[in-house]
Amino acid sequence: MNREEIQLCYQTALGFIKDAGKILLTAKDIVLEEKAPGDIVSEYDVKVENVLIRRLKMNFPTHKFIGEEESHRKKRISELSNDPTWIIDPIDGTSNFVRGFPTTCISVGLVVNKEQIMGIIYNPFSMELYTAIKGSGAYLNGERIYSKETENIGRASFIYELSLAKTASLRKMYLTRLKYLINEVEGIRSFGCAAMSICYIARGYFESYQCDGLFPWDYAAAALILREAGGYVCDPTGVEFDLLKGDILACCTKKLAEQFVEVVNKADEEWKILP
Template identity: 35%
Template sequence: MSVQILDHQLEDYFNTAVELAKKAGQKIKEAFYKEKNVNTKQSAADLVTETDQAVEKMVQEIISQKYPTHKFIGEETVAVDGSSCTLTDDPTWIVDPIDGTTNFVHSIPEVSFSCGITVNKEVVIGVVYVPILDQMYTAKKGQGSFFNGQKLSVSSVTELKQAALIMEGGSSRDPDILKAKLDNLRNVLTASHGIRAYGSAAINLCKIASGICEGYVEYGIHCWDIAAGLLILQEAGGVVKDTTGEEVDIMRRRITGACSVNIVNQLVPLLTHLDMGRD
């Protein structure tokens, strides 16, 4: 049986998510210009800092106090207890305390706090905040998406050969995964105006939502990287799909987002599809 949420409840969740983003942003900003203690997770390029962990702890505590029946999926919580995360119909806060940890470590400003809220397994609220640049992206299901209060809309480009794309190297150093990613990169580069890489999936989706670049493909992301950004892109008029062009599944660790379904349809045949497992 699906969960019923009233409008005023959703509004309350949204306001809480924005407040959390500002609080998290303050902590990230304080740590950004200081020396960082860096540890690694799955590979030598999969980084985590004390700030990732401190921000997630703070956010989780606030959510569990305010909404004790809600579920929580956070990048660092999953990393610590090794559990895979299960998405249920219950209201679920999917949080990446710092999306773009490598950027954070290198003082590259594209570092974001990402918070998506699902109800009945569907993202209904998305908040991405880039504290160093004071950029707040927000969306509520069916109500558009906004950048610092201004309504967002995607690029009107429909042909891949006139598109700029975003693709990332990612943190895996597995040679087979890298080979497929580089083949994809060559194919997309050859067919388009060019490729950019900013190092944060959440920000990448927000850039497409803002009409900056037309499409984005990534294998290896997690639900916390994309939950918020995918709603922000959809509500700006964009399209989010699985990399095969099928319906997106936020637990499937792969995504393509674009300004239109035409761009997705032209991207899909250029890709070698990697099975990255599930969150």
């Protein structure tokens, strides 16, 4: 896919995403469904995803799609091929959205040859539009943004999604890592919205974010935006970031990420031998 084709994809998707934001701004009498314990979906998740996929398919009929609600219905995540693939989270932070808490967003990423090439994240409530095309920098409402240059974990404000500790298979890992990390970082926050949390690092609000047990749509756009802002993304154990694995460590600098990995690996040695 050449630059002109990528730019066409970007401009086309941008208009659709802004239109989808209007759907969220007019939401009322929200009906909820529980997909799994602690994992809720609203009819607006479904509405926004259907609108985005339908309109993108009309413009790019040969492209593929991985959407959160579509994957839930199929009970599986489609394999990632080399074809242009849109990865869509219609509402990241649904729990925040239904409570009227404005840390929520629409997230759309485009992957070609299994490589992230474009990301758009739009929070219509705060009017924050984060965008990136690979190799062209990251932007907030059209203004270039950069992550911080912090390299000391003791000066890092750390975003940690502790709500995922509700999942029995992840609980020991999360709580053991928390025990180790809380002694190392400057402070801990939790916003319940992966895409916005990573964008907060890209714009320089915070220094680090870590989460296991996510899905590709949670960070398909945000990881690229952070990288284009100068940040660093890897697996929490230090290996190369895998878009489909669901585990991510996002930091403002590589050196800071290396310090987090060291602490995480020590914590993992403990929880893996716990009864």
